[in-house]
Amino acid sequence: MNLFRAVLFSFLFITSFNLYSHNPEDFVIAEIERGQMNFENEQIAAEYGAALKRQRARRLAAMPFYKKFYIFVKAGFQHIIPEGIDHILFVLGLFFSCITFRSLLWQVTAFTVAHSITLVLAAQGLVQLRGDIVEAIIALSIVWVAVENCLFKEPSKWRYMIVFAFGLLHGLGFAALLTQYGLPKDNFISMLLAFNLGVEFGQLAVLVIAFVLIKMIMKKNWYSNEIKIPASLIIAGIGLFWFIERVF
């Protein structure tokens, strides 16, 4: 228990630090917020947005490599915690489907490999899909894994394929955000990796926290009925709500 607590604390520490610190080098991220200032005039707002992007590019270009790398890892992490609530739910959906660590590992790996592939392809402009379509299918993917959790005790054989396919879509979602940040031309590939690394850390954090909290009761016979299924239903419900919201 002590070990778990230590792990949990360290993750919480990282997350809260990431959320609330305001170092000068964090401007890159902070500016995204400021970019959402309200302007009465659309043209001024558009000009402001373009200027923010230029400013980010300049600030990034002037930073040493390690700082840039750190910033992109952090951006990736923040895209899961706290901004990527839909990705969190998807990962939790995967989590609740498994009673063995091995099966979870395989699913998460399939998901990770898949979203890494599309993230790289989309960031390089090789793949493009309309943002609203991607967002809607992401919502649908959450519904799918959660519903499946309620129907099957163990993940089905073809589930890995489906998780992989959904991973491809989630990658497109990450890429859309990354283009907003603007990748520096000089270190394109390494910053892409850094961002992806951050996403993995975030994902891992979600799983570890969930694991720590649930581990004790996982083997109990009431786990499935009182925890797994209600949780999955809630996740499915939220996913469905998003899907409807995003489609209509």
Added chain:
Amino acid sequence: MSKNPIFTSQFKTYKMRKLIFISALLIIVSCQQQSEMDPNINPFFQEWNTPHEVPPFLDIKDEHYMPAYEKGMEENLSEIDVIVNNPEEPTFSNTIEELERTGKLLSKVGRVFSNLASSNTNPQLQELQRELSPMLSAHYDKISLNEGLFNRVESLWQDRENLGLTSEQLKLLEDTRKQFVRSGALMSEEQKKQISEINSKISGLSTSFGQNLLAETNGFELILNKSDLEGLSDGVVAAALDAASQKMDKAESEEEKEKYKNKYVFTPHRSSMYPFLTESTRRDLREKLYKSYVMRGDNGNETDNKEIAAKIAKLRAERAKIMGYKTHAHFVLEENMLKTPEEVYDLLVKLWEPAVKRAKVEVADMQAVANAEGQNFEIAAWDWWHYSEKVRKEKYDLDESAIKPYLSLDNVLQGVFNTTNKLWGLNFTELFDIDLYHPDARVWQVTDKDGSHLGIFIGDYFTRSNKRGGAWMSSFKGQSNLDGRERPIVVNVCNFPAPVGDNPALLSFDNVVTLFHEFGHAMHGTLTNVTYGSMAGTSGPRDFIELPSQLLEHWASEPEVLKSFATHYETGESIPDALIDKLLNASKFNQGFINTEYLAASLLDMDWHTISAEEDLKDANKFESESMRKVGLIDEIAPRYRSTYFAHIFSGGYSSGYYSYVHAAVLDSDAFEAFKEAGDVFDPNLSSKLRSTIYSKGSTEEAMDLFVQFRGRKAEIGPLLKVRGLDGAE
């Protein structure tokens, strides 16, 4: 996750601990994050602990300005009262130096407001501007008409020889007194009354002049059918069609709407007229539009400006006489670098001959083109744009799009930084942790050759819809050594096109010259090193102020310098020599015309303002044509502004000052010639002399003396003639 109700009681204590832990963390971190400014207090009423005292732009809100202005004015007046009511005898220190220390809050808010009202404005700021303008002029009147204050200054001035002042202090005393005197401090009540009557008459006439001019410019339109558009390019036609449809939208009756239906409209606004005069092959229509332009205010209708112009000139002469000056020009020039009308005339006349000579060559060139076309007419004023364009294409053609890839903003900035580094050893370090008023504004720390802090430079280069047009230099903080070493914060604002997407911003060569020009002003504001803030930087006379800026332009077009920074943004190649040659050659196009029309207007300005109060002015046209006949203006060229639409001098602040552009040009060309003579555009001796005279002295010495200290003599016009291709060398 802690919101999830599913977690059962066995985790409760654990959850509590977690919550406490997180809350503690949050509190610690959010305390660290707090800004140093107190959000509940107006930022203008707080110390700015920002890096280099850059204004805390993110904390300043629109509603902070007015209270700060009001308190600033109040404080300013009570500070003045303290000086005036000081029971001690006036001394330089308790009067003049104390005066320097007044108005700090007013300048703190004023600098931020006036900058942002131009470079990043909004409807609230514009409204504030309208409210503030009369408040501020009333405020400054209270100071300049304060008798008690003037008496202290005057008694010091009377005793100036015995005060043991440094030359800088003496000049400050003299300048301060002069300001009071020029506002009427020495006049009798009767004279003050007369002056104020004349001022209000002039102000009313100036307003009418401007309104008439607007009405006259809007009052003429050339409405054309599709068959009248011969020669016009698609863009010009589209603009004319657009103008017609706008007129249609505004039309009140069906009949009026019908007038513009499927028509094309051109007007005497320059943006509409110049493209038409350049492209149209219809000589009759060119004549019609051109005449509508030069006849503005001269149509004998109710918006005629002839009488108003003459009246204004006459009133100014009368005012000058009351104030003890021979003419209005004498009154104005006293403050300038050229001190008398004689000096100004001498300069203008010297330039006149070569300009007109060159213009005549240009007429001959155009005539040759017309003859070769088989035309059977003599080139007239309305043919100038059309045929000069043909000459330009033949002899001076320059493809802007071929040059732009060599002129990315970052390269040009590096170029201007390197130029000042080679001249004066300055270094520029971009700062990324300072928030400005807009993300396109960038900020650099300027350090001297010994590494010491010299100033802060802000560059705000791209056009946007809440920025005023044009390009300018201003400052957010002045320089002074009175109470410790205070270094300035200067800003350059331009309107270059913003880059598209991820591409770099590419400038035209005109943009590059503008950037160097404004940067020259910025260096004048940064290298300044004087004791008293009111004499720092760009505080000198108008014809001197343009010298540091126009001088720096010369380095931009110096092939050695141009080659060092103009590298292709994709290939990294240096700009080819052939392109540089074309670029420099193009700058000599049409200079006979440009200089002749400008000098004619300058001479007209001087003539109007050297009349005596007794002069019998009946007819402005007669006055003007006599004035132009005297110097020998050719028929093919009109003055840049004829009297009836010379708004600079009759409704703006340029009376007997229109010459100053060319005077500054003579000075900068001659100053740069010193470097050419030395055979090194970065000659170390000249560079350091340039800094110690022209760029760092502010207005602590007479501007002409500063120039002579640098050049060893007064300026000569030869170098300017060469730069502009007026030296007869073809």
